[in-house]
Amino acid sequence: MIDKRFVNTVLPYLLSVAIMLGMWQLAATQINPLFFPRLETVWRSFWVLAQGDLASQVLVSLTRILTGFGIASLVAVPIGLLMGTIPAVHRLLDGPVEFFRFIPPIAMIVLAVAWFGASNVAIVFLIGFSTIFIVTINTEAGVLHVVRNRIRAGQMMGAGFWQVFRLVVLPSAIPHALIGMRISMGAAFSTIVSAEMIAGDNGLGYLLQDARTTLRTGNIFVGIVLLGAIGMLTDRVFRALVDRFGGEHVGAR
Amino acid sequence: MAVAAAEFRGVAKVFTGRGSSPALEDFELQIKEGEFVCLLGPSGCGKTTALSLLAGFDRPSSGTVLHRGRPVIGPGADRGVVFQGDDSLMPWLTATENLLLGPRIRKVPVGEQRATAERLLALVGLVGHGNKYPRELSGGMKQRIQIARVLANEPDMLLMDEPFAALDAQTRTHLQDELVRIWSQTRPAVLFITHDVHEALILADRVAVMRAGPCSAVRITFQVDAPRPRDRSDPRLAADYGEIQRVMAEEFQRARR
Numbered sequence: 001m002i003d004k005r006f007v008n009t010v011l012p013y014l015l016s017v018a019i020m021l022g023m024w025q026l027a028a029t030q031i032n033p034l035f036f037p038r039l040e041t042v043w044r045s046f047w048v049l050a051q052g053d054l055a056s057q058v059l060v061s062l063t064r065i066l067t068g069f070g071i072a073s074l075v076a077v078p079i080g081l082l083m084g085t086i087p088a089v090h091r092l093l094d095g096p097v098e099f100f101r102f103i104p105p106i107a108m109i110v111l112a113v114a115w116f117g118a119s120n121v122a123i124v125f126l127i128g129f130s131t132i133f134i135v136t137i138n139t140e141a142g143v144l145h146v147v148r149n150r151i152r153a154g155q156m157m158g159a160g161f162w163q164v165f166r167l168v169v170l171p172s173a174i175p176h177a178l179i180g181m182r183i184s185m186g187a188a189f190s191t192i193v194s195a196e197m198i199a200g201d202n203g204l205g206y207l208l209q210d211a212r213t214t215l216r217t218g219n220i221f222v223g224i225v226l227l228g229a230i231g232m233l234t235d236r237v238f239r240a241l242v243d244r245f246g247g248e249h250v251g252a253r
Numbered sequence: 254m255a256v257a258a259a260e261f262r263g264v265a266k267v268f269t270g271r272g273s274s275p276a277l278e279d280f281e282l283q284i285k286e287g288e289f290v291c292l293l294g295p296s297g298c299g300k301t302t303a304l305s306l307l308a309g310f311d312r313p314s315s316g317t318v319l320h321r322g323r324p325v326i327g328p329g330a331d332r333g334v335v336f337q338g339d340d341s342l343m344p345w346l347t348a349t350e351n352l353l354l355g356p357r358i359r360k361v362p363v364g365e366q367r368a369t370a371e372r373l374l375a376l377v378g379l380v381g382h383g384n385k386y387p388r389e390l391s392g393g394m395k396q397r398i399q400i401a402r403v404l405a406n407e408p409d410m411l412l413m414d415e416p417f418a419a420l421d422a423q424t425r426t427h428l429q430d431e432l433v434r435i436w437s438q439t440r441p442a443v444l445f446i447t448h449d450v451h452e453a454l455i456l457a458d459r460v461a462v463m464r465a466g467p468c469s470a471v472r473i474t475f476q477v478d479a480p481r482p483r484d485r486s487d488p489r490l491a492a493d494y495g496e497i498q499r500v501m502a503e504e505f506q507r508a509r510r
Contacts, residue, residue: 147340147341149336149340150341150342150343152310152328152334152336153336153341153342153343153402154358155328156328156329156332156333156403157330157354157402157403158330158359158406167354171343
């Protein structure tokens, strides 16, 4: 007897992981192992790194990501709310936001190092740079998409400007802000690698860079797999927190 | 003479945007205290525009809109609006929280709010559904919540914009009867928009029929004298129905031209 829930939920996940690993191993038999090592080689590399300071490297990267992401979100959400609510603020900031969001954080690395040195500050700045515009734009979109009849409903129940903002606009915009934060989390993960490659002397990006110069392909694969896994995990935790503390807001639409 | 609950005096409303479209012109209507008025007309004739002006969501281009003798300057809890669709309920709030939004805005003490919620859920027949979210409620239930959340503010006017139009016939009939029952208890003045002549005759003290737009206004009003609760097969209603339907048909024809 196979449990139906198992077939519908867990099985597809296991299957996709199995297929990916299978394809990997198949590819590894066809390609020079120096460029595409077998699973067991990567596992061995992982084991060696794990004996060393891998955990602290991961922690360093994760801390930088969460710091930059957190600070940028704390700034971006209020700015997005203001831009969506007050037309003058929109006109003031829309240009800069639309301008800067097209500049990839990687393009800012050299500048960041020049301004802040090859330091944590430079890396956190770059993470923040990759987060702030996405969250701002999504938050503003959330405000602009508030259902008009909900605003009118608030007004006809006697709500003034700030009450409408607090009771109607804010709860409507929160799901959009959270979507922006989820998207920018992905951007933060892609930025951390290039930032640490150039401006860091530790972290996952540095690990990749170090593996490149010493041609330890196994380590590169360990770094890549870890980035994907940690990114996925972070997203899951983020979503769980959202469901726990604001599930009704998010399911709202 | 007593001051009317609401009065439109020579009201015009022109929407400007891409070109200008005159919706209302020389619109006149009076609603007495405690009176139930249905505003009938072909779609696009400006019924909702008139209601929005009285609600305070919009300003007239010229003329005056009065509520209890005072010009309307904006929305307020004294004029409760029941919207056509169900998108005006807050989906992140439960039924109870939705209907307590007005009291919360007015900072009514929590204990009092609880009593209000219980009373209103009972009044609109939703006892036991208070903890559900709008998406868990049927269309009819959502309109009941809309009515309840307006009543929570004890308005002296109800403005209802085709509140039952999207419901199935059975539910609509039932809610019409419920509305009459609720209205008889509190007796606010009502402006009820519909394009359904039957609905107007079951509900209204007076039926105002609008001309086809643009530049629309009330063409004629009918007094409905049949006693309440009304029987849908009452022959007096049938006679009124014929007359109103004839005017509606003419306006419908004009609207198509």
